Amino acid sequence: MAVKRGGLGKGLDSMIPVLDSTATKKKTGRTAIDKEALQNAAKEAHKHQKEKMEFEGKPGEQVQIVKLTKVEPSREQPRKQFDADALQELAESIKQFGVLQPLLVQKKEDYYEIIAGERRWRASKLAGLKEVPVIVKEFTEQEAVEISLIENIQREDLNPIEEAMAYKRLMEEFHLKQDAIAERVSKSRTAVTNSMRLLKLDDRVQQMLIDEMISTGHARALLALESKDAQAEAAVKVFDEKLSVRETERLVKELLNPVQKKEEKPKNQAEELVYKNLEEKIKQIIGSKVAINRRTDNKGKIEIEYYSQEELERIVELLETIG
Secondary structure (H helix, E strand, O other): OOOOOOOOOHHHHHHOOOOOOOOOEOOOOOEOOOHHHHHHHHHHHHHHHHHHHHHHOOOOOOEEEEEHHHEEEOOOOOOOOOOHHHHHHHHHHHHHHOOOOOEEEEEOOOOEEEEEOHHHHHHHHHHOOOEEEEEEOOOOHHHHHHHHHHHHHHOOOOOHHHHHHHHHHHHHHHOOOHHHHHHHOOOOHHHHHHHHHHHHOOHHHHHHHHOOOOOHHHHHHHOOOOOHHHHHHHHHHHHHHOOOHHHHHHHHHHHHOOOOOOOOOOOOHHHHHHHHHHHHHHHHHHOOOEEEEEOOOOOEEEEEOOOOHHHHHHHHHHHHHHO
16 A cells, blocks of 8 residues: 655655555554655755756757766866865765766867866766766867866866966967957956966966965065066065065065165274273273263264262262362
């Protein structure tokens, strides 16, 4: 005898297995629905619904299921580094729910080249998938670079140097102006310009930026230093001393405009001895410590130390007597 169910959605209801009356019963004699079975069924329905929504794609886009071994990343992909922990997290999600967003690929001779979705492809390999959903389209080389760049920027997946290199390629290989690039990636022209300026940094500083040892703000401040070695040395100082961007700007300013220290003339040893003897004679007369501070024009001042009101009065009386 099947258990009568009510109130469940049609899709979910159809996926819950019919439980026989021999299943575990409550003391009331009514058949109990296994809670674990219900939860599993709900999870499967959720997965099915999400996959259905994602795979439907846009009008005219046909999702295909292809072997993972037939899909390869593009050599022109702007992104070169992938966070291992983030990939593992995505792989765990894919094990649970599958690849919910198809990869965008184009057909090559004997494989499919990824235009957008390399991160999902890598995570699918980690998850042990044999097949992945793809949408196949044809692109020009420029379109492929633009789409890869735009997807990575929207997902904030590129590090600052990868982003700058992608802009540079669009300019040099496809002769796009900065205004056109800015429009395509939905950024201001100034943002594109500032991004590309980072490529003027010393290679060592660029690597520190990639490794997140310094921020983009630090890197921009270091651009004011023309010497590559000066940039590298300053970047190491910023990292070691954990300087803020403002502190880095001050450091660069100091390096560009070093304070000129006045050169002190070498002291005449014989002259020094004369003044030391004079200090000692005055000390014996007054009975207190005396310092002669002289200037280079044969002028100066005599300082007499005292340690109490009584001593000061004694020195004044002594000077009056001498006078």
